[in-house]
Amino acid sequence: MTRIDDVARLAGVSTATVSRALRGLPTVSAATRHRVLAAAEQLDYEVSPSASRLAGGRTGTVAVVVPRITRWFFSTVVEAVEEYLHQSGYDLLLYNLGGREQVRQRVLRTANLHKRVDAMMLVATPLRPADMTALATLELPGVTISSGSRVPNWPCVRIDDVAAARAATKHLIDLGHHRIAHISGDPDDELAFTTHLDRRRGYQAALRSAGVRPDPTLDIESTFTIDGGNRATAELLARGEPPTAIVAACDEMAMGAMTALRDVGLRVPQDVSVVGIDDHDLAGVLGLSTVAQPAAEQGRLAAQMLLDPLGARPAGPIVSQRGAGCDTPVVLPTRLVVRDSTAPPRAH
Amino acid sequence: MTRIDDVARLAGVSTATVSRALRGLPTVSAATRHRVLAAAEQLDYEVSPSASRLAGGRTGTVAVVVPRITRWFFSTVVEAVEEYLHQSGYDLLLYNLGGREQVRQRVLRTANLHKRVDAMMLVATPLRPADMTALATLELPGVTISSGSRVPNWPCVRIDDVAAARAATKHLIDLGHHRIAHISGDPDDELAFTTHLDRRRGYQAALRSAGVRPDPTLDIESTFTIDGGNRATAELLARGEPPTAIVAACDEMAMGAMTALRDVGLRVPQDVSVVGIDDHDLAGVLGLSTVAQPAAEQGRLAAQMLLDPLGARPAGPIVSQRGAGCDTPVVLPTRLVVRDSTAPPRAH
DNA sequence: CTGAAAGCGCTTACAG
DNA sequence: CTGAAAGCGCTTACAG
Structure with missing residues (x-):
């Protein structure tokens, strides 16, 4: 494989100059740079990342x-x-x-x-x-x-995860809902994964602003996945009278929720409204209302x-x-x- | 940062031996290997990938x-x-x-x-x-x-892309369909991307086995995406009487098709059946029939x-x-x- | 089984 | 602006 000294020889300069010219360092004359680039091109030369990294101390x-x-x-x-x-x-x-x-x-x-x-x-x-x-x-x-x-x-x-969940919840409140459930993720609190905590705070804040006291039996911990949303919703429904709406901490959970509701014959949105957070590629296909994040x-x-x-x-x-x-x-x-x-x- | 000679010094061997021991080469005595590993552990030594790659000629x-x-x-x-x-x-x-x-x-x-x-x-x-x-x-x-x-x-x-599309199409034929459309991808035939061609062949083969002649007006080229399926279906519907069923070359196209059908008030599956290929994570959520691939x-x-x-x-x-x-x-x-x-x- | 030494292909002070 | 030379931190014949 072509090495830097092949290029140097062809261009009639030292390897140091080839190195400088190829990396676009300013300390190379235009004429020399041109000759080096032409030689490198002609030989189809590519720098060896391993050698460059070892010598230069950067991995790129x-x-x-x-x-x-x-x-x-x-x-x-x-x-x-x-x-x-x-x-x-x-x-x-x-x-x-x-x-x-x-x-x-x-x-x-x-x-x-x-x-x-x-x-x-x-x-x-x-x-x-x-x-x-x-x-x-x-x-x-x-x-x-x-x-x-x-x-x-x-x-x-x-x-702003708090604001995102607040907006999702407020949307439901504005529609007239009061019994609003929340499904969220990651019960492993050994890890400092705060996204679901922030989203819960937003959910609760929106409820309180509307004079609704958050009901712990309507707040389920699960994982940030389709299956997590599915299981959370199933548990929610097992707890008694269904809520009229669900805030899911992400769209994938919302999608799982929609499946779980359908499985027990509840229609979305006629029987239960569902809103997510994300604006997943498929949110449009599913007609899922959501709070979009970029x-x-x-x-x-x-x-x-x-x-x-x-x-x-x-x-x-x-x-x-x-x-x-x-x-x-x-x-x-x-x-x-x-x-x-x-x-x-x-x-x- | 710790280098190989730090480990060599601590273990009382040469760097060559450290190199061999750490890579698990068989030509190192158990006792030596043990000492080297202990020294490396103690110094929290990790090999430098750049140096190893340059010397060894492999990038890992x-x-x-x-x-x-x-x-x-x-x-x-x-x-x-x-x-x-x-x-x-x-x-x-x-x-x-x-x-x-x-x-x-x-x-x-x-x-x-x-x-x-x-x-x-x-x-x-x-x-x-x-x-x-x-x-x-x-x-x-x-x-x-x-x-x-x-x-x-x-x-x-x-x-086997041909077989997958054939199975999808045959499923529709078995249900009693005859007017079966096909939406597939990648009209850029400068690139030798044959997946969509194979799937078309499977679709056509299944039709022919059932004595149905493939109708070119029911076969639309688009891209392997949700949006591609959406556009292909819109075009299909613009061409005249809708088919009773659609074979989509992948689940994402099928999802786009479901959206396009819904947008014009056609129900799935009452008015039009849709089948895909993949078994996308969300196929279950959408109730999408499909040919699963691993x-x-x-x-x-x-x-x-x-x-x-x-x-x-x-x-x-x-x-x-x-x-x-x-x-x-x-x-x-x-x-x-x-x-x-x-x-x-x-x-x- | 182990070590001394060369070498992998670059980049970087240093000197000019 | 350019070059000679050292050096980056390993691995690999080679010799023993």
């Missing part, structure tokens, strides 16, 4: 950690991040936790990660508070998406905030994004989208 | 190329592949084509990829025939998933076929998987799943 790689790539939010984020990283010249190392404790450990093998990537992005990754502190002491630049995981000194992009935008913005201080191309000195502004999350707006799954309650 | 990395990570099939495949790769000690470099020609070019910058990864997996990646031949001449081991992209001498894992299994199996000849850990000589058996795809079974979106046609 970013680790992106998601809980489950199969869920709408995460695949949408990753798609946007992949585009931004690759067009900035970075490689994307994917870590899908898949709920496996073993993998969580792997991500926290900090010495390992540190030698592998220049920076890392944590997307709604449930970590113990101690883990987050450990990450913060790393020399590794990082960024988080969602309030679920918050590492000190790393910038954070997210939505997933791709969160990914793109987080990637940008991560890479900007590193320099667009993997070259130049690494500057950790620390200090000013890092502890103030960037909060992107959400928006209520009314479709067919919500309607006024039936008159008794 | 696999490129996984998908058209769109946000689609059900691809995220499901990637999840399974990620698990297999990581537990085998490999890193996963994600390439999401996203329909961008520019990115396709990037994947085919073979010199670039070659220095970056030990092997690559192409998942239903549309490539020109010339591109596939180019990949085949690389020294890079590879594997493809789906009949969509077929690289000579690379193993391939897929389903996405995760295809991913896991392809990863296994790719890595087995490389050795479980990224160590030992690279052996290209060539010759015997590579030109015979591994075909995984599909299975009809009947739900609520299909029913006999209404009596006129």
Whole structure:
């Protein structure tokens, strides 16, 4: 395979100059740069990442950690991040936790990660508070998406989960509902995954604003999945008289809820209204009312905030994004989208 | 950061021995190995991938190329592949084509990829025939998933697309349908993406077996997405009398079809039956009848076929998987799943 | 079974 | 603006 000295020989310069010219460093004359580029082109030369990384101390790689790539939010984020990283010249190392404790450990093998990537992005990754502190002491630049995981000194992009759930609940209240249930996720409170807690707070706040006292028997813990929504709703129905409406903490739970309701012969929205949070690709197909959150935008913005201080191309000195502004999350707006799954309650 | 000579010093051996012990090479005495592992543990040592790759000539990395990570099939495949790769000690470099020609070019910058990864997996990646031949001449081991992209001498894992579409269509015929439409994808025939062609063949074969002549006005080209199914169905309905049933080439298209039908007031399945192919996570929620294909299994199996000849850990000589058996795809079974979106046609 | 030494292919001070 | 030389941190023949 062609090496840098092949290019140097053809261009009649030293390897140092080839290295500089190819990376676009300013200390190369236009004429020399031109000759080097032509030689590299002619030989179809590509730099060896391993050698470049070893010599330069930079990997040109970013680790992106998601809980489950199969869920709408995460695949949408990753798609946007992949585009931004690759067009900035970075490689994307994917870590899908898949709920496996073993993998969580792997991500926290900090010495390992540190030698592998220049920076890392944590997307709604449930970590113990101690883990987050450990990450913060790393020399590794990082960024988080969602309030679920918050590492000190790393910038954070997210939505206002309290406000999103409040808007969903208020929509139902405005339609005339009072018996409003809430299904949410992740009962494993050993992990500091706060998204579901924030959304519950929003739900309760909206109820209280309307003078309705939150009823604990209408509030079910489950997981942020279709199946989780299904099971939560089944349990809800087993507890007695059904609510007239359900706020699901995410669209996938809402979809599970719709299935569970249908299975017992309850119609949406005639018998029970359902609203979610996300605006999943399929929310439109299902006619699901929801509070939309900008997933791709969160990914793109987080990637940008991560890479900007590193320099667009993997070259130049690494500057950790620390200090000013890092502890103030960037909060992107959400928006209520009314479709067919919500309607006024039936008159008794 | 700790380096290999720190470990060597602590264990009282040479760096060569540390290297061998840590990689589990057999030529190390048990006592020495034990001392080395203890020292590495004590120092929290992790090998430098860049140095190891440069010296060893292996990257321990696999490129996984998908058209769109946000689609059900691809995220499901990637999840399974990620698990297999990581537990085998490999890193996963994600390439999401996203329909961008520019990115396709990037994947085919073979010199670039070659220095970056030990092997690559192409998942239903549309490539020109010339591109596939180019990949085949690389020294890079590879594997493809789906009949969509077929690289000579690379193993391939897929389903029988003809049979899947035939089963879907036959299900409708068995219910009594005759006016059966077909919506399928990817009209860009510059790319050798054969999945939609195979599925069309299966549709037509089933019709012919039942003595029905395929009607070209009932066969619409679009894209393999929700929106594609939506548009195809809208066009179908604009052409005149609706069919009594629709075969969609994938579940996402079927979901788009359901929306389009609902939008004009046609009920599924009372007015029009709809069947898909995939068994998407949400097929159950939507009550969509479909022909299920094992996405995760295809991913896991392809990863296994790719890595087995490389050795479980990224160590030992690279052996290209060539010759015997590579030109015979591994075909995984599909299975009809009947739900609520299909029913006999209404009596006129 | 183990070690000394070369070498993997770059980048980076340093000197000019 | 350019080059000679050292060095990044490993692995791999080679020799014993």
